[in-house]
Amino acid sequence: MGITWVLVYPTPEGKTHNQALEDLGKQLLAMGFEKDQPYTVECETYFPVFNLPGPPKIFHVILDSDRPASCFLVPDKDPLGLSIVAERSFMGFLGKLSKAYSAKKSTNVEVKGTSYLFHDFTVRPGVLTIMGSVRGIVLETELRSCPVLITAVELMKEFVNTILPTPIDAPPPFLSSRIAAGAIPVSHLDTVLQYFDMFKSVRNSMIPK
């Protein structure tokens, strides 16, 4: 398990997201990356069936095809403090909760793409879709050889800036707060929570103001 940054890959103007992803794939191959396997990250949201006293308890289940034996459970309230990783068999229990919580298909988010390898780095670019409509491109970059967040900030910055069309000068906001809190070492939950942050902001931007 290494350090992972999850970023938005800006789609150039005049291109569809799918075209941009295809171009990015070609660019990575030209840079000497090796094509690996396809991957999917999915997020299902469960809502309470009836109202309980207190704020509604909404939670999200995130699945990653590269972590096929795990599922990630992220409550809407306090994701950093309450989220857990469980064996995939926990999914069977969610069916038992159907009288209390149910999943809304309309809120499902999916990121689908192919991963690429380059020495110690894994890059996973994918298209983000909500209800079948494409919303953008997500770029996940992992440095597999280093588990300590703070040591690789500069290296990661340099690496992602060779791929991104517009350079960034800081880690993703979620990681900045983790670095500030001195959180080491990282786990895959840190990656999943970055996806979660992104899904949340994409979903919120869809709600008409």
Add this chain to the structure above:
Amino acid sequence: MDPLLKIATFNSIPNQEYALYGSVLESQVDTLLHRLKGLCGTLPGNGDPFEDHYISYSFKHVSPPIVVRTARSLIQNVVPWKFQYYGTEQSDSNRSVTQRQIIDACCSVKIPTFLQEGLGFQMDFEYIMKGYSFAKNRVKISVGRVYTAPRDASGSSVLAGEPVSGSYLVEVSTVAFGGNTDEPSDKDVIQFAEQLKSIVKLERFDPKRLPA
């Protein structure tokens, strides 16, 4: 769900538990452990002591309430917590073993707060089970005693308190795929129970005998 993701879903995990229960007095427990050591052989892990802390939670806003429990080892603190859900017992009277659905998943240590804060479960009670576990092929045998679990002043650490009774609980169980399999799993459990008959009488758990 993507077919790739389905590989490891709960469908392909055995989820039916077949079990028999019994109890022995403390004075007889050594005889039983001796017999079990003989029957199960000296594979690593056989006859190892365990000390597990169980917490039971329920979600009472639906009827019937949803009851789950978490378990963690007090001996090894690097192993994950366990989440367990038991389905209702298959109440067909001519059955000779208890058959229940079981969902068993390893989890992060934050599972208690996730259940309470994240899902709205309530903690009902907790206890500690101390004893020895054995395995023979697919059958798991545990001999253990229930202890109270008093908390210290801060409420965070738990140590085994007083034993709840003078006897040990014996459980012989196996987990297998449900449905019509070629190999009935209850046979394994019954066969093993037969071999212990002279020391402990193992029976199916009957909820009707519980005090209401």
